[in-house]
Amino acid sequence: MAVLKSVETVLLRHPDAGRDHLIPILQEVQAADGYLSKAAITRVGQELHLPASKIFGVATFYNMFRFQPKGKYHVMLCRGTACHVKGSKRALDMVTKVLKLQPGETSRDGLFSLEVVACMGACGLAPVVNINGQFYAKVTPMKLQKILDECRAQESSHAEQ
Ligand code: FES
DSSP states (O other): OHHHHHHHHHHHTOTTOOGGGHHHHHHHHHHHHSSOOHHHHHHHHHHHTOOHHHHHHHHHHSTTOOSSOOOSEEEEEEOSHHHHHTTHHHHHHHHHHHHTOOTTOBOTTSSEEEEEESOOSOGGGOSOEEETTEEEOSOOHHHHHHHHHHHHHHHHHHHHO
């Protein structure tokens, strides 16, 4: 299984890992797989002698970890101070409503996933949204709706070909 292969690779880099290595190990697993699967969490738990439920509890405390694979369109919405001041909350409310997703979730069809981040280092463009690496500046709920519609339209045009 490819996911577990990457976990084994990470664990090999931490030969004498103790519980204090948990967060760095989880970060590396997520960097390799894009998320933390149940199988990966269980395997890390075996290695560190920690129950999976305990690891899951710790990992959910940090909002950097996700437990579902990313969608085809990964929407990163900035909730840092500059973006907040410029109205990112309204954009977030709109996205969660339209996509029926909470931060950290992926849509059932695998098309969209949503992540909320603290600052993307582009405060001058606030509020900022990044989809698959592309930045969208001064995003309003209406503008964001249009961007999401374009993603959907792109998908249906691919499906028709
Ligand atoms: S606060 Fe949003 S990019 Fe910095």
